Amino acid sequence: MLAARRKLPRDVASGPEAEQRVVSAIVEAILDQKLAPGARLVERELALSSGASRLAIRNGLLRLAQSGLVELSPNKGATIATCGPREAREIFDARVLIESSLLTTLSEKASEDDIARLDAFVEDERQAYAAGRMQDARYLSRGFHLLIADLAGNRVLASFLRELINKQPLLSWTGNGSRSCFCGNQAHSEIVRAIAAGDASAAVALNVEHLRELERQLIADRGKALGVEQPSSGEAKAIAERPPKRARALSTKGAFDWRAKRDAAGVLAGKTRGAR
Amino acid sequence: MLAARRKLPRDVASGPEAEQRVVSAIVEAILDQKLAPGARLVERELALSSGASRLAIRNGLLRLAQSGLVELSPNKGATIATCGPREAREIFDARVLIESSLLTTLSEKASEDDIARLDAFVEDERQAYAAGRMQDARYLSRGFHLLIADLAGNRVLASFLRELINKQPLLSWTGNGSRSCFCGNQAHSEIVRAIAAGDASAAVALNVEHLRELERQLIADRGKALGVEQPSSGEAKAIAERPPKRARALSTKGAFDWRAKRDAAGVLAGKTRGAR
DNA sequence: AATCCGAAAATTGTTGACAATCAATTCGCG
DNA sequence: CGCGAATTGATTGTCAACAATTTTCGGATT
Incomplete structure (x- = not known):
């Protein structure tokens, strides 16, 4: 797909602030159950839709992985964590x-x-x-x-x-x-x-x-x-079915609200020294 | 210092494995009390002495920051966390x-x-x-x-x-x-x-x-x-003497043992999906 | 002597490109 | 028509250079 090869726009936001926004947005999406366990989080997609740089996304996913909210498989990317x-x-x-x-x-x-x-x-x-x-x-x-x-x-x-x-x-x-x-x-x-x-x-x-x-x-x-499976929310079922291969995840479009409104992420922020 | 401008050697190790080694080494150094709270962790120094790439160091420090072992101040680098x-x-x-x-x-x-x-x-x-x-x-x-x-x-x-x-x-x-x-x-x-x-x-x-x-x-x-000092805010004062500017930390030379011998880091690893 | 300013050094932060890897598809062949 | 191997497309991982920021240090001024 050509769209996926496009460069990121020039006005990408980066820095800890952008990363925090990304983390918060993902945590919120999980809390609001807009993202199902197992859903794939593709770095470039997140970067494009959030306006953050890929590095910010990457670091954010790293933090989320450490807190157990997403799982990282080497070379395979990030998914929302599942929980047995x-x-x-x-x-x-x-x-x-x-x-x-x-x-x-x-x-x-x-x-x-x-x-x-x-x-x-x-x-x-x-x-x-x-x-x-x-x-x-x-x-x-x-x-x-x-x-x-x-x-x-x-x-x-x-x-x-x-x-x-x-x-x-x-x-x-x-x-x-x-x-x-x-x-x-x-x-x-x-x-x-x-x-x-x-x-x-x-x-x-x-x-x-x-x-x-x-x-x-x-x-x-x-x-x-x-x-019993409910056909009413078809897209949710689709991803919950644990596809054996790479999950052609439901579009994460619309799952995120990139403006950080509430600070749901909280602890995920590493301890930083006092204000400067 | 000229040495600091030198490029990293060619045989830098990278990948999750190298990062894990770095994290383990730093955790061990802390556990063995070879690093004092407040000690600075300079990315290039760590990279040179460990043989890992700067990115591996960076990600390692990010993880350590999240677990509260090091503190990150934007643009000012990482230090061993202090604890009031x-x-x-x-x-x-x-x-x-x-x-x-x-x-x-x-x-x-x-x-x-x-x-x-x-x-x-x-x-x-x-x-x-x-x-x-x-x-x-x-x-x-x-x-x-x-x-x-x-x-x-x-x-x-x-x-x-x-x-x-x-x-x-x-x-x-x-x-x-x-x-x-x-x-x-x-x-x-x-x-x-x-x-x-x-x-x-x-x-x-x-x-x-x-x-x-x-x-x-x-x-x-x-x-x-x-x-008899009141330990209200300054803890590492005794060792770091609380320099008003950047702490010319005690040399971290010899504080690390880069071969990962014991797995002291443990939880710091993000949850990864089963073996491949 | 102490202080303030500015240039230079050292360090962190970020970028875009590229290499490595993985899943899916296609192709070749029986 | 089925099955394995090479191919392709998409995605993650890594790097070296560059930009931004902070700290240091020398020197001029009060």
């Missing part, structure tokens, strides 16, 4: 462990201000949910757990947790849409009440149940997806 | 949390074979210690904790733990040598006995005490190294 049942279980277990610790810490030291922030957050979440803005609702739902990590104050654990949460769409991919990967708003509200009451063990118990419920949903969805 | 007291505490807390979970799991499911491997490992450790091979002793000492993670079976937590353990020399750097960052062999042996007895809570308690002891050592050492 075993790793899914391990991720859930790790989440339970880390969030339990964070909730315990937070329950013991939460200030009035912290509670207020949590309440406000849950309210935002509720509104988004009520208004049917599912994309935002999912985003906020993830944000709730990250907010807890933030308030608990351990940045190391917070960055681990973010990594785990970013991987969630990989486990819960069913090809049939948006049902899973979504926390009920009710549970979050109850957790906040337990924190406010200083009842660490209740907060932990509620959250564990909350996560286990998610896990059950995931298992159920996966079982269903493997049994 | 707050992050040190967070790292210890995270270690306690993760290792406690792993020990609980392992205590409940350890097979005869697992116990045998642990025993053999502790014996190796004891011998290295007795023979005064401190380098090996420290290596094995770290390996003990990683072996527990491995046997417990949760790879996600295991990779988190490895990342934390790799950072340990950054926190415990005192500039005066090798005293800290070293677990007494006795504690490990007791932990294995608790695991063998299936006594999870004892194993956890022993390990927590073990880690807290390490942390106390670290704080004591640091206090001694810094004198």
